[in-house]
Amino acid sequence: MPQAQWKIDRSLSENGNLAVRLSGDWNMKDGLPLVPEAIQQIESIGKVRTLSFVCQHLGQWDSGLLNFLIKLEEALHQRHIEMDRSGLPEGVDRLLKLASAVPERKGARRESDQTPFLVQVGNNTIELVQGIKDMVRFLGESVLTFFQLLRGRAKFRRSDFFLILQECGAYALPIVSLISVLIGLILAYVGALQLQQFGAQIYVANLVGLGMAREMGAMMAGIIMAGRTGAAFAAQLGTMTVNEEIDALSTLGISPMEFLVLPRMLAMMLMMPLLCLYADLVGILGGAMVGIGVLDLSFTQYVVQTKGAITLTDFGVGLSKSVMFGVIVALSGCLRGMQCGRSSSAVGLAATSAVVTAIVLIIVTDSLFTIMFNILGI
């Protein structure tokens, strides 16, 4: 394949026309002559008024040639030299015309602006405040839809509700079982090492029982559901936002809050305490496995000790927290989904943000509850 070549006819015609011969293959991948060099050559000739082309020996060409010619024309224009395109192959001429057919829209091009550090801090603070306001507004709206539900006027499909119930209840059991049994196991081991020194290993049952019922059962169930179902809610609602499905609901006069958020929130509020109770029991079972297997306690001993250690109040503490956690997971999932932008990456961000929001809120709420119960002496 002959290389792309650019050759100047040394003779300048009387009216200042300079002819240039283009030959060889002008493919961008092979490397092309550079515009500044070409300009230099032209300027060395003398006073050129127009530049024309002879292309008899031009072989294959692609966008590289077009790009070269566009840049050349710009450079020539600055030097008040006219480019005569008539010698170019027809296709090249037409494409050049096409490329300049639509003028650049004014103001379309974006300037990259560097915001100073303080401005960025300010902007982020304003955004944060706005974010909290949005969250509170969303909370308010969902409370209002709850009133609608109580008045029996909430519009949502029962079948949707039961599907969500199944999705965030029954289908979550395997993962909740696994995590809870392991948490029970870990608690038991941590306690056993210390208590064995005093020969008080029987108190492992108290530790695991109280730990699971008051704290860990609810918290672990909450965190699992935040990662599992909260993210799913956000991704689902986010995709619906991208596809304009939410707008379609709104135009029909169906409130997305009632139709989408309410059933999810209800389902989570119903299922979360059940999952929490289940996690408590499975966790205690995990503790029992350590007690019986490693600490030489009998099953009856362990059960009796556990029964003596925890009261119904302890379970109540955990369960009341778990209802709150259910609300938090559903709210943050739905909120982030509804706030989703209109692109596929926004859906990913929404899911991430839903999980982060939910876990942070769960931990904060949990500590508030613990302090409150402590003051109240429950």
Next chain:
Amino acid sequence: MDSTKKTTGPHITVNNLTMAYGDFIIQKNLNFKVRQGDIFIIMGGSGCGKSTLLRHLVGLKEPAKGEVRYHGTSYWTAELQVQEEIRKQFGVLFQSGALWSSMTLAENVALPLEEYTELKKNDIREIVSLKLALVGLKGFEDYYPSEISGGMQKRAGLARAMALDPEILFFDEPSAGLDPISSRLLDDLILELRDSLGSTVVIVTHELASIFAIGNNSVFLDTDTKTMIAEGDPNMLRENSTDPKVQNFLKRGKA
């Protein structure tokens, strides 16, 4: 993208192609040829398998039976490297543009260039600007797809499809969702690109105006018989076809 590289013989040959999803046959016994430089229309009623045929032609779906040849090379029996070489000659414009929404227009167009050529960053940027200028989007390099209108997204998709100077351009319903004027402009653009680049163009569409305006070869797929019932220049088909279904389609039910 040049007019000298033409080889004789058909550009795309479809032999005895059967398309199916599992046991469900969409179309069978398809035989047709697309010549170099054709604007080839795939037409037929909704749900007859037009888009599925396009997916077969661009190598996204394997035929249940039969073969698709490009310049005589059968795609599905070729080695992976050969397949990749063939695919590099395709430019595909999907129905809704299918721009990657997390990237700016410039990044969208640049991706194929970055992956398949060894051009320097600077050159890529210039080529990208050129391609966007060709589709009338000069200055929109730093916009995200969600920030521009549907018609602009489609044109940006076309710029991406043209990034590698493909020999064959595939369009899935290019005028869907465009107003008549934008749709007309897109037709003109397709014609212009074919004439200046000498590429072969394959279009799935049921927009009659553009079928007659730009198509010079076509195939008509039928839902009931599950095979093609006509082929050739759509303008000739409208005048000469004896099949009532084809007549009905091409004359908007006024046959």
